[in-house]
Amino acid sequence: MFTFSFSCLPAFEPAIFSLHTFQKPPYSYIWLTYMAIQNSEEKMLPLTDIYKFIMDKFPFYRKNTQRWQNSLRHNLSFNDCFIKIPRRPDRPGKGSYWAVHPNALGMFENGSCLRRRKRFKVSETCSFFLTRFIEAW
Numbered sequence: 001m002f003t004f005s006f007s008c009l010p011a012f013e014p015a016i017f018s019l020h021t022f023q024k025p026p027y028s029y030i031w032l033t034y035m036a037i038q039n040s041e042e043k044m045l046p047l048t049d050i051y052k053f054i055m056d057k058f059p060f061y062r063k064n065t066q067r068w069q070n071s072l073r074h075n076l077s078f079n080d081c082f083i084k085i086p087r088r089p090d091r092p093g094k095g096s097y098w099a100v101h102p103n104a105l106g107m108f109e110n111g112s113c114l115r116r117r118k119r120f121k122v123s124e125t126c127s128f129f130l131t132r133f134i135e136a137w
Contacts, residue, residue: 022060029068029075032058033082034108037100044085044099047073081107 027035036053037045045053051069054061061068076082081104085097100108 022063024060025058029072030079030081031108033072033076033098034100037082037098044097046087046093046095046097047076048095050098080104 025032032054033050035057036050037043039053040049050072051065054072055065076084076098081101083099083101085099087093087096
């Protein structure tokens, strides 16, 4: 049995899974994405690195990849708690980066990853200023 815990989960609720089984983790796609992003150095990742993190940490997701990856992409696109950041010209590669919206970080407090909380929604004003900030970046 291999034990690991993520900095984004509280110490009293470690994630425990066997690397040799394909047990489905109890985390939503939103939480899996959050864990991947928060465990990255820059707190933002391209989609392929989010997939890689999930498959590396949770063997269950090494099978039926197309199905769960479609669901994860849907969650990224339709949940305001994630923001899409265009790739800078000086960074090689394909696709945009994804990050957690700064105002949504409270949604993930206390490791409440096992149940769905009220959906985070960005106000129009916040969205306007965040868009301007990302464009200037």
